[in-house]
Every structure is written in C-alpha cells, then in structure tokens.
Amino acid sequence: MNRVLQGQFAADWVAVGAVSDIPIQGARVVKSRHGDIAVFRAADDTIFALRNRCPHKGGPLSEGIVHGHSVTCPLHNWVISLETGAVEGPDEGCARVIGVKVEDGTVLLDLSRLTVS
Amino acid sequence: MTRQKLIVVGNGMAAGRVLEHLFEEAPDAFDVTVFNAEPRVNYNRIMLSPVLSGEKAYEDILIHDDAWYAERGVTLVKGVAIGAVNRETKTVRATDGTVHGYDKLLIATGSNPVIIPLPGKDLPGVVTYRDLDDVEKMIAAANAGGRAVVIGGGLLGLEAAAGLKAQGMDVTVLHLMPTLMERQLDPAAGYLLQRAIEARGIEVVCKANTHAILGETRVEGVRLDDGREIAASLVVMAVGIRPNMGLAKAAGLDVNRGVLVDDAMRTSDPDIYAVGECVEHRGACYGLVAPLYEMAKVAAQGLLGAPGTYTGSVTATKLKVTGIDLFSAGDFADAKGREEIVLRDAARGVYKRLVLEGNRLVGAVLYGDTADGTWFFDMVRSGTDISDLREMLIFGPAFSGATPLDPTAAVAALPDDAPICGCNGVCKGRIVTAITAKGLSSLDEVRTHTKASASCGSCTPLVEKLLTATLGDAYAAAAVQPMCKCTDLGHDEVRRLIVAKSLKSIPAVMQELQWKTSCGCAKCRPALNYYLLCEWPGDYVDDQQSRFINERVHANIQKDGTYSVVPRMWGGLTTPDELRAIADVADKFKIPTVKVTGGQRIDLLGVKKEDLPAVWADLGRAGMISGAAYAKGLRTVKTCVGSEWCRFGTQDSTGLGVKLEKAMWGSWTPAKVKLGVSGCPRNCAEATCKDIGVVCVDTGYEIHFAGAAGMHVKGTEVLTLVASEAECIEIIMALTQLYREQGRYLERIYKWADRVSVATIRSQVVDDVPKRAALLQRFLLSQATAQVDPWAERVKGFEAHEFSPMAEVGKMEAAE
CATH class of the missing domain: 3.50.50.60 (FAD/NAD(P)-binding domain)
Incomplete structure (x- = not known):
C-alpha cells in the first residue's frame, strides 16, 4: 500500500490512493518532503486533507477520532474542523487545509500550496 | 391503653x-x-x-x-x-x-394467576407471571437460552415477552383473539402494537388457541388447536388473575x-x-x-375507628415495555349510547381513541403519543362536561379551548385532586402541600416524603413541573449529567437502554436514543463502544474508529508522535530470554529510551509507528504479548517476592499475582485497572493504593480495592478477608465484573465505589454468593473472547492500514 508517486509533484493535483484505502471515520497519512498530510474520510464519505499538525502542540491529527466533519487531536483533545482547519470551541488556532478532490474513487491532493508557509 | x-x-x-x-x-x-x-x-x-x-x-x-x-x-x-x-x-x-x-x-x-387447565400445565418449565419467584424462574430459564412461549397477549403477557426477549430468549406470544390487547385497542391499533412488538424480534401469533403443553419430564413445547407445534423450553401463562x-x-x-x-x-x-x-x-x-x-x-x-368511604376507582394503566407508549384510562368498552373519537397518524405510529358518553369523557386509549394521558384521565375522573371542547378534544389540552398553556402552567392549573403518580396514588395537592409545608426542594425529597414518582418514574416530569410551579426559580432541576453534548441522557440511562432495547451497534444506539449529532463525538463514541463491548461479549464487533489512538494501535502515543511499547511481564517476572529479546529489539529498531516502569515492566520509548508490527513480531517470537499499558483495561499486577524468597512472606504473593494477571489480561474496563499483591502487611507491592490489591496475612488474603495514587491519593478500602487463593481470585474477578457493568466510562474504581458505596459492592461480590457466582460467570464468558493478543493479530496484518502511509509524494524537487 506504500505508494511512491514520483515526478508528479509539479502538477496541481496528485493522486494519492483510493477512497477505500481510508477507513470510514478514520484517516491516513501522506508523506511529503514538506511534512505529513492527514487525509480524512468522514462518516458521510466526504474526504478532507490537513497538514498533520495540531495548531496546539503539533500532535498528529491523523491519529485522532473523526466525528462529523471534525477531528479530536490525540494529544490534548483539541477539536479541529476538517472543513476549515480552525480550532473549535474556546481554543484558537488553525491547521493548514490542503485542497482535495475525488475522481472515480481516487483521492487527489492539491500540493501546489504546500511549500508556501 | x-x-x-x-x-x-x-x-x-x-x-x-x-x-x-x-x-x-x-x-x-x-x-x-x-x-x-x-x-x-x-x-x-x-x-x-x-x-x-x-x-x-x-x-x-x-x-x-x-x-x-x-x-x-x-x-x-x-x-x-x-x-x-x-x-x-x-x-x-x-x-x-x-x-x-x-x-x-x-x-x-x-x-392468583389464572391457570388454563391444559394437559401438561404442571410440567416443570410452565410458569405464571405473578411474583418474584416466577421472575426468578423465568430469568433462570432465559439463562439457559431457547424459546419461550407466552400464552396471553394482554398487558402482562406482552411485558413478560419483552422481558424474556431482553434476557436473550426467542419469544413467541400466543393470543386467543385476532388482535393484541383487544379490550383496550381496536384492531388497527392492535396491529400497530403487534408491529412494534414484532419489530423487537418477538413472534406474535393471534387466534392461537393452545391445545396442550407438550413434554415428558419438563416442558418441550405447545400444540395449538390447528395442530401446529412450537418448541419451547419455557411456557408462561399470563392470561389473567383471580x-x-x-x-x-x-x-x-x-x-x-x-x-x-x-x-x-x-x-x-x-x-x-x-x-x-x-x-x-x-x-x-x-x-x-x-x-x-x-x-x-x-x-x-x-x-383506627374513623371509617372512611371508598366509592370505587377509575383506573388508568400503562404498558411497561420500554420504547412502546401505551396508555389507557377509564372504561372503553363498546356500549349503547357511547360514541368514539379516533385519531390515527400512521406515519408517526400514533393512535388515540376517546370514548364519550353523553357530554362526558369515560375512557381514553393513547398509543404512540401518551403525553396527554394525565389530562384525559383527569377529565374522565372529574366527569367534566366536554361539549364545548368536543371538536378539538382529541388534540389534547394544547388545542382544546383557549388554554395553550406552557407545560408548567398546565400542571399548575390542574385541580388539587388530580392524580400525578398513578403507581403510588399521589395527587397534586398532597405533593404541593408537602413541598410547601416541609420545605422540600428536590425531586428526591418529594419522592421520600410523598412517594410520588418513586415507583415506575414515568410521572417524574410532572413532579418536576410541580416543583417548578411551586418554588419558581428556587427549584433547579437536578438534571442528570448528560454523557456529552450529543445527548441529554446520562451514562447510566444509556447503558440501561442498551440492554432494554437490545441495541447492538453504535449507530443503533444513536438512532434509537435520538442522538443529536449525526455520528457522535470523541467523548461518547469510545464510551458507547465500551458499553456495547461489555454488554454483548463475543457478539459486538469492536469499532476501531471509536477507539482512542492508543487502544487502536495498542501502544502509547508520545508527544512527538512516536509510540511506547510495553510487553507483559506476568506479576513482574521476566527471564534472561525475554530480556535478551527486548535488548535485541531496542538495538535493531534504534529505540532511543528503555525504561523500567512503576508497574514492574520495561517500556520501550520512541518507536516509530511504522515499526510497531515488526517490533511486536520480534517480542512475540520470544513469547511476549501486549502489556496493555495503554488500555482502559487490566494493566499490571505488581507483586513482591512473597513466601518463596522473603523471610517475612506469609503467602506466595508472586504466584497469586501471576494467576490474577493470567486470568484477567485482555479485559476491557471503564477505566484502567492496576493490581498489586503484597506477601505480608509490610506491603512492599504497595497494594493499598491500587484499584484492586491483595495483602497476604497468615490467615489468608485480605482483598482491598478503590485505592488511588494519581491525581488523587487514596488508601484502599478492605473488601473482605478470605482463606483460600481460589476464593480470592474469584472475588476479584466478580468485583471487576461488577465494576465493568456499573462503572461509567473513564470512572476509576475508587470513584465508582464512592458513588455506589463500598457496602453495596461488598454485599454483591462477597455476601451474596449466588450473585458473586453470576458475576464470575459473566466475567469468564467475556474473557473467553477477550484474551486475544492484539499485537499478534496486527503482526498477521489486521488493521494494516494503520501502520503504513497512504502514499509518499514529492520525492523530486518541486517545480516552483
């Protein structure tokens, strides 16, 4: 399942695998040279992608519990919106949202903004 | 005198x-x-x-x-x-x-219950439904499994059927008439009820006249008049009383x-x-x-020499089957000069029938929506002239006349003799008088003083509204703490309903209990997953996505996203081979930190997630399994060396620790459970601040529990002293099972004990021997499917997606 997709980074959209590779209400990690990306699959089958770093202390969001269109960070239970990357509730901060689309069951990420930090 | x-x-x-x-x-x-x-x-x-x-x-x-x-x-x-x-x-x-x-x-x-004079009526396994002995017989039969036949589709029969179903039996209800509860319900409503009963997996056979009860030495089934035979290990006669x-x-x-x-x-x-x-x-x-x-x-x-006058009663009744709302009051038989008003809403499954005589309401049957029951019942009792209300009467108090009152005002407007609690016969006036005269301010106090809402509890909302109406803002409803923002129900209520409604999956719980969010949150999902796992061992499929990361990947996540790995060391014992394997693993995977834990084991810190299965494979080859150092479940059993080596040791504390750990590993509990076994009262294993501890003494084993040494520090309570090791292990397993069944998710043993009291726990796991045996049985049943090493499963490829990235991108330089 470990795909090394070489030479596609210049394109806007990069295929990273099938929707079915991701557990429902779960996430997988896509490794890139600019850091890890967490790709989420919500209960309603919507796919989201965020930089895999909680704005709080950098916790791996891919390891959190996915509920609705949110994920709870495994380190300190901050709740992050999968849609906006914003922290929900009383805390503040934002995880970077990565563009994502699904074509014929394949998940594509927009990596063009990944290096801009 | x-x-x-x-x-x-x-x-x-x-x-x-x-x-x-x-x-x-x-x-x-x-x-x-x-x-x-x-x-x-x-x-x-x-x-x-x-x-x-x-x-x-x-x-x-x-x-x-x-x-x-x-x-x-x-x-x-x-x-x-x-x-x-x-x-x-x-x-x-x-x-x-x-x-x-x-x-x-x-x-x-x-x-006395009516016994139909059928052949076979005296066979063992034929019971009536009248007292606690009957219930005990029925529960015992249910534990053996099989099918129950309930003769009689009235209130009692249907409650018996629902109860037996909840206890895990297959159930068939035989009813002589063409539709259920034909005295209360017309055929269409009887059908609605039948559908609701059948939806719970209970078979309903109407127009069924039982011909004989079959069996030689005990009941084996029933034969109907039409020759049909139904096999059964239990037959319940619920056809009436005399x-x-x-x-x-x-x-x-x-x-x-x-x-x-x-x-x-x-x-x-x-x-x-x-x-x-x-x-x-x-x-x-x-x-x-x-x-x-x-x-x-x-x-x-x-x-007492002051005769009063009883003039007869108008009665109301409710079907006590959770999830089915049926209320009937007064007299609803067909008779000359009576008229009916009927409302049906098939889509909502609602049926309401009012029986009028002249200008008075004499009977009411409500199915599906019983909220107006009290109001109708009050009209039946008071004989109110309803001619002005008649057109809108069936829509209830909200639409009848100019009284669209808010619920509290509606309760406040009830006459003093309006019955509030049907079970205990308490009217409104008595409750209000008690509140004002005795200065009551909580639901519990009202229950203590008046018994209102102290039995079936279905009038609790009414009593609370009376408190509000009487005390105004001074009354703050002592609401149950909801599980989370997804529901108004508390943990205990949710658990009770999981059992009562036989809910076997997280979506079923959320659907049936009307969760307010589409798929729960990070608080309720792990709790529900545990409750379902505990209630339906071997049956429920663990929802990995509702597990906190540590329990999903069976290792502890660290601040940098790496993991720590702790293999089991039974009772703190290890061997040169195990230590060699641990050392080799640490070298091979460049594990940066190796540390001895407080629970007498070795922790490998800083393992990369991708390496976990390979690390486990190597440890597994040396015979080690997961130490569950991450689990809301059994963690360590810390021991001292005991009588085998120690000159003060009174018993083999190490051996007992190993036996306890071997018996209990793999069990999931509401929160973590750590054990300690000390070989003498010097207590070197620090057993008296553990969730469960044993302090060995000359005369046997002193069992302790409900200690804590974390954020709170608390010495244990002594549960009991037993003479034999076997009994000690048995009581500890029964105690753990009681905690598994009663503890709220994330509630440690000491908090649970604080909530339900040490005495109650002791009475159930020590004094009540049959109850202890039953708890032990349930624990062993659960362990039969729980003792699977999660590391070995994952070495074989289970949940493989957890341990590899989905893809790697951008190996080349970015174009920009």
Whole structure:
C-alpha cells in the first residue's frame, strides 16, 4: 500500500490512493518532503486533507477520532474542523487545509500550496 | 391503653400501604403481626417487568426493608401462610401450626394467576407471571437460552415477552383473539402494537388457541388447536388473575367473585377488613395499584375507628415495555349510547381513541403519543362536561379551548385532586402541600416524603413541573449529567437502554436514543463502544474508529508522535530470554529510551509507528504479548517476592499475582485497572493504593480495592478477608465484573465505589454468593473472547492500514 508517486509533484493535483484505502471515520497519512498530510474520510464519505499538525502542540491529527466533519487531536483533545482547519470551541488556532478532490474513487491532493508557509 | 392486636394476612402492596397509613396516623394503636407466604419483605409488584428485563434489580423495587418493620415493632413472618381463620375464637392458624389471636384481622391475600387447565400445565418449565419467584424462574430459564412461549397477549403477557426477549430468549406470544390487547385497542391499533412488538424480534401469533403443553419430564413445547407445534423450553401463562378468596370463604365470610366489602372496606365480619386484589367492591374487582392504595387508606381509617368511604376507582394503566407508549384510562368498552373519537397518524405510529358518553369523557386509549394521558384521565375522573371542547378534544389540552398553556402552567392549573403518580396514588395537592409545608426542594425529597414518582418514574416530569410551579426559580432541576453534548441522557440511562432495547451497534444506539449529532463525538463514541463491548461479549464487533489512538494501535502515543511499547511481564517476572529479546529489539529498531516502569515492566520509548508490527513480531517470537499499558483495561499486577524468597512472606504473593494477571489480561474496563499483591502487611507491592490489591496475612488474603495514587491519593478500602487463593481470585474477578457493568466510562474504581458505596459492592461480590457466582460467570464468558493478543493479530496484518502511509509524494524537487 506504500505508494511512491514520483515526478508528479509539479502538477496541481496528485493522486494519492483510493477512497477505500481510508477507513470510514478514520484517516491516513501522506508523506511529503514538506511534512505529513492527514487525509480524512468522514462518516458521510466526504474526504478532507490537513497538514498533520495540531495548531496546539503539533500532535498528529491523523491519529485522532473523526466525528462529523471534525477531528479530536490525540494529544490534548483539541477539536479541529476538517472543513476549515480552525480550532473549535474556546481554543484558537488553525491547521493548514490542503485542497482535495475525488475522481472515480481516487483521492487527489492539491500540493501546489504546500511549500508556501 | 393496651394495644389492639392486628394480624395482617398477606404482605403485598395493599397491605404495605395500610401499615404505612396506620403508623403515620397512630403509631401505637396496634401490635401488628404480618404473615407473608412469600419469603420476602414488601416489594413493588408492578415493577416485576423491569426486573425481568434486567432494567431494575430486586433491591430497586423494595418498598419496606426488614429495618422498616423492626423500627415499627411489626412482627413479619416470612414464608408462612395462614391456613384458617376461626371467627368464634378470633384466632388464625398458620401453616407452621402456630395459632395467633387477633382483635382485628386484615385480609390482603391478593390474587392468583389464572391457570388454563391444559394437559401438561404442571410440567416443570410452565410458569405464571405473578411474583418474584416466577421472575426468578423465568430469568433462570432465559439463562439457559431457547424459546419461550407466552400464552396471553394482554398487558402482562406482552411485558413478560419483552422481558424474556431482553434476557436473550426467542419469544413467541400466543393470543386467543385476532388482535393484541383487544379490550383496550381496536384492531388497527392492535396491529400497530403487534408491529412494534414484532419489530423487537418477538413472534406474535393471534387466534392461537393452545391445545396442550407438550413434554415428558419438563416442558418441550405447545400444540395449538390447528395442530401446529412450537418448541419451547419455557411456557408462561399470563392470561389473567383471580381474587384469592379461599381463606375468607372458608372462614364463612360473604364472597362472590372476591371477598365482599362495604365502602369502609369491612367484610361481613366487622372485625375483619380486606383490601387489594382479593376484594370485590360494588361489583368490581381491581388488578391495578392505584385502587389498592385508595382502598388501603380507607381500611386504615376503619381500623383506627374513623371509617372512611371508598366509592370505587377509575383506573388508568400503562404498558411497561420500554420504547412502546401505551396508555389507557377509564372504561372503553363498546356500549349503547357511547360514541368514539379516533385519531390515527400512521406515519408517526400514533393512535388515540376517546370514548364519550353523553357530554362526558369515560375512557381514553393513547398509543404512540401518551403525553396527554394525565389530562384525559383527569377529565374522565372529574366527569367534566366536554361539549364545548368536543371538536378539538382529541388534540389534547394544547388545542382544546383557549388554554395553550406552557407545560408548567398546565400542571399548575390542574385541580388539587388530580392524580400525578398513578403507581403510588399521589395527587397534586398532597405533593404541593408537602413541598410547601416541609420545605422540600428536590425531586428526591418529594419522592421520600410523598412517594410520588418513586415507583415506575414515568410521572417524574410532572413532579418536576410541580416543583417548578411551586418554588419558581428556587427549584433547579437536578438534571442528570448528560454523557456529552450529543445527548441529554446520562451514562447510566444509556447503558440501561442498551440492554432494554437490545441495541447492538453504535449507530443503533444513536438512532434509537435520538442522538443529536449525526455520528457522535470523541467523548461518547469510545464510551458507547465500551458499553456495547461489555454488554454483548463475543457478539459486538469492536469499532476501531471509536477507539482512542492508543487502544487502536495498542501502544502509547508520545508527544512527538512516536509510540511506547510495553510487553507483559506476568506479576513482574521476566527471564534472561525475554530480556535478551527486548535488548535485541531496542538495538535493531534504534529505540532511543528503555525504561523500567512503576508497574514492574520495561517500556520501550520512541518507536516509530511504522515499526510497531515488526517490533511486536520480534517480542512475540520470544513469547511476549501486549502489556496493555495503554488500555482502559487490566494493566499490571505488581507483586513482591512473597513466601518463596522473603523471610517475612506469609503467602506466595508472586504466584497469586501471576494467576490474577493470567486470568484477567485482555479485559476491557471503564477505566484502567492496576493490581498489586503484597506477601505480608509490610506491603512492599504497595497494594493499598491500587484499584484492586491483595495483602497476604497468615490467615489468608485480605482483598482491598478503590485505592488511588494519581491525581488523587487514596488508601484502599478492605473488601473482605478470605482463606483460600481460589476464593480470592474469584472475588476479584466478580468485583471487576461488577465494576465493568456499573462503572461509567473513564470512572476509576475508587470513584465508582464512592458513588455506589463500598457496602453495596461488598454485599454483591462477597455476601451474596449466588450473585458473586453470576458475576464470575459473566466475567469468564467475556474473557473467553477477550484474551486475544492484539499485537499478534496486527503482526498477521489486521488493521494494516494503520501502520503504513497512504502514499509518499514529492520525492523530486518541486517545480516552483
């Protein structure tokens, strides 16, 4: 399942695998040279992608519990919106949202903004 | 003044209520002896169905415990019936041969279940549904599994069927008539009910006339008139009750269908009173609790020499099957001069039927939406002229006339004699008086003082509204803490409903219990996953996505996203081979930190997630399994060296620790469970601050529990002292199971013990031997499927997606 997709980074959209590779209400990690990306699959089958770093202390969001269109960070239970990357509730901060689309069951990420930090 | 001697025959709810009134009015008037044919104290018979379904325990339905009788000087003779009354000598003869004199006699012998005179009716496995003995027989049969046939599709039969289903049996209801509860419901509504019953997986056969009960030495099935045979290991007859008037009749009292009484509840002998289901008053016999309570009050007045007047009751009843709302009140039989108003809403599954006579409402049946039941019942009782309301009557108080009151105002507007609590016969006036006169401010206080909402609890919202209406803002409802923002239900309520409604998946819980979010949150999902796993061992499929990361990947996440790995070391014992394997793993995977833990094991810190399966494979080859150092489950069993080496050791504490760990590993619990076993009171294993601890002494094993040494520090409570190692292990497993069943998710043992009390726990796992055995059985049943090493599973490829990235991108330089 470990795909090394070489030479596609210049394109806007990069295929990273099938929707079915991701557990429902779960996430997988896509490794890139600019850091890890967490790709989420919500209960309603919507796919989201965020930089895999909680704005709080950098916790791996891919390891959190996915509920609705949110994920709870495994380190300190901050709740992050999968849609906006914003922290929900009383805390503040934002995880970077990565563009994502699904074509014929394949998940594509927009990596063009990944290096801009 | 010498006290008069009062003998009470029977100790059901009516008798109990008479005694309450007597002791309230004139505590010194009588010297009371109560004969109870059942070997028990007084309990709430209308709550048998929740006991059968497992929603309540016997202790929950006690009305008066032994202490209550003792405090009032009442002699309660359990398990002894009265065989004869001699009115000449004013004596009774008990079945144990003793003879007792009386000044006044109260007959409260209740009723007997109707037994259809079928061939095979006396076979073992054929039961009625009347008292706790019946319920115990039914639960025992349910534990053995198989199919139950319930004869009778009335209130009692359907409650029995639902209870047996909840206990895990296959159930068939046989009903003689074409539709269920035909006395209350018309055929269409009977059909709605049948559908709801069938939706719970209960088979319903109408127009079924039982021909014979089959079986040689015990029941094996039933045969219907049409020749059909249904195999069954339990047959429940629930076809009705008959006043038990044998004693009264033999004593020469006037009887008809029941023991005849006048309006003061006196029989034909002025020194003998009768109350409850055994009596016939103005031609009516009652099988419901509210009339019994009204009779009890009048009988008490009569016994005290100030006769009151009982004029008969209008009754209301509810089907006590969780999730099915059915309410009926008054008289709803077809009769000349009666008219009906019927409302049906098939989509919502709602049916309402009002029966009118002249301008009065005489009966009401509500199915699916019973919110207006009290309002209709009140109209039936008061005989209100409804001619002005008639057009909108069926839509309830909100639409009838100009009174779209808010619910609190509606309750405030009820007359003082409006019944609020049907179970205990408490009217509005009595509750309001109690609140103001006694300065009550909480639901519990109202329950203690008035008994309102203390039985089935279905009038709790009404009582709370009365508190609000009476006290205004001073009353803050002591709401149950909801599990999370996804529901208003508390943990206990959710668990109770999981059992009662046989809910077996997280989506089923959320659907049936009307979760407010589409798929829960990070708080409720792990809790539900645990509750389902605990309730349906071997059956429920663990939802990995509802597990916190540590329990999903069976390692502890660290601040940098790496993991720590702790293999089990049974009782803190290890071997050179295991240590070599750990050292090799640390080298091979460049594990940066190796540390000895507080639980006598070795922690490998800083393992990359992708390496976990390979690390586990190497450890597994050396015979090691997951130490569950991450689990809401059994963690470590810390031991000292004990009698094997230590000069002070009294018992083999290490050996006991290993046995406990081998027996209990793999079990999931509400929160983590850490054990300690010390070989002598010097307590080197620090057992007295553990969740469960054992301190060995010369005479045996002192079992401790409910300690804490984390954010809170708390010494343990002593549970008991046992002589043998085997009994020690047994009690610890039973204790753990009780905690598994009662603890709220994330509630440690010491908090649970604090909430339910050490004494209650001790009574269940130490004193009550059958209960302990049952708990142990359930623990072992759960362990049978729980003791699977999660590391080995994942080495073989289970949940492989967890341990590899989905893809790697951008190996080349970015174009920009």
